[in-house]
Amino acid sequence: MCMTLLMFCVLHDLFKGSGQTDFGPQLKSLNKDHFTIVAWDPRGYGRSIPPNRNFPLEFFHRDAKDAVDLMQASSNIGKALNFSRFSMLGWSDGGITALIAAAQYTFLINKLVVWGSNAYVTEDDIKLYNAVRDVSKWSERMRKPMEEMYGSEYFAKTWAAWVDGICQFAKRPDGNICREVLPQIHCPTLIVQGLKDPMVPNFHAEFLHKHIKGSRLHLMPEGKHNLHLRFSEEFNQIVEEFLLQ
Structure with a gap:
């Protein structure tokens, strides 16, 4: 019986900004005999425009609900x-979106894989985000693919809005996201x-590991x-072995 993998892609990932571009080696090389693969762009990213992206305090919970609504049989969306x-x-x-979805929709989720993710933000994290706020200071290699997909104005505006959106969590107790x-x-x-x-930084992964039983x-x-x-070949192998166990 095939498992279904739901892959998330967001502008924060600093790459081309859609499921197809950010997960190319996974879409191409994960074993299709075992997996049905769905690549999803949250609202305001990639092929899910319109609407334009915004970042209210609950945007991760909103994305989690959107993802589950897309996938589940009982959804009311078309x-x-x-x-x-x-x-x-x-x-x-x-x-982060996947963590929230797995916690809120436990009856739907078989297994979960996350990487490069965090459940809270620190003042040091905020410094990292603000250091890359101005996209005009990015290297052309990093900036050009995003501008080609989104246009320079939408990309710059949305990236700055993301920085503001993620920094707002620092105002919550313990920098809490989820x-x-x-x-x-x-x-x-x-x-x-x-x-x-x-x-x-690595302490974020350690925190997730400690608090997810x-x-x-x-x-x-x-x-x-x-x-x-x-390291797509190594990553794909690790993921396949985990999902097939």
């Missing part, structure tokens, strides 16, 4: 895919962390934020 259960893969902000939901995750969970991730933590010594692209 384009629901009618999967009664599925597994979720989430990168970066998509991982700390309180982690104990509610009961599905088998794999946390992958690149030890050289410049955007999400029974979770596994896999460290990739040379991995950075885009470890699933840079």
Whole structure:
């Protein structure tokens, strides 16, 4: 019986900004004999425009609901895919979304894989985000693909709005994004962390591992934020083995 993988893609991932571009090695190479793969763009990103992206305080919970509404058989939306259960893969902000979905919709989620994700923000995190706020200071290699997909104005505006959106969590107790939901995750969970991730320090993965009961933590010594692209063969193998166990 095939599992269904729901992959998340968001602008924060610093790549081309859609499921198709950010998860190319997974869409191409994960075993199609075992998996049905769905790549989803949250509202305001990739192919889910319109609407334009915005960042109210509950935007991660909104994305989680949108994702589940797309997938589940009981959804009232017109384009629901009618999967009664599925597994979720989430990168970066998509991982946060997946954590929330797995906690709130425990009856739907088989397994969970997240990488480059965090359940809270610190003052040091805020410094990292603000340091890359001005996209005009990015290298052309990093900036050009985003501008080609979104246009320079929408990309710059949305990126700055994301920085403001993620920084607003620092005003909450303990910088909370979704700390309180982690104990509610009961599905088998794999946390992958690149030890050289410049955007999400290692202590975030350790926190997830500590507070998600029974979770596994896999460290990739040379991995950075885009470890699933840079080391796609290794990443795919790790994920397949976990999902097929």
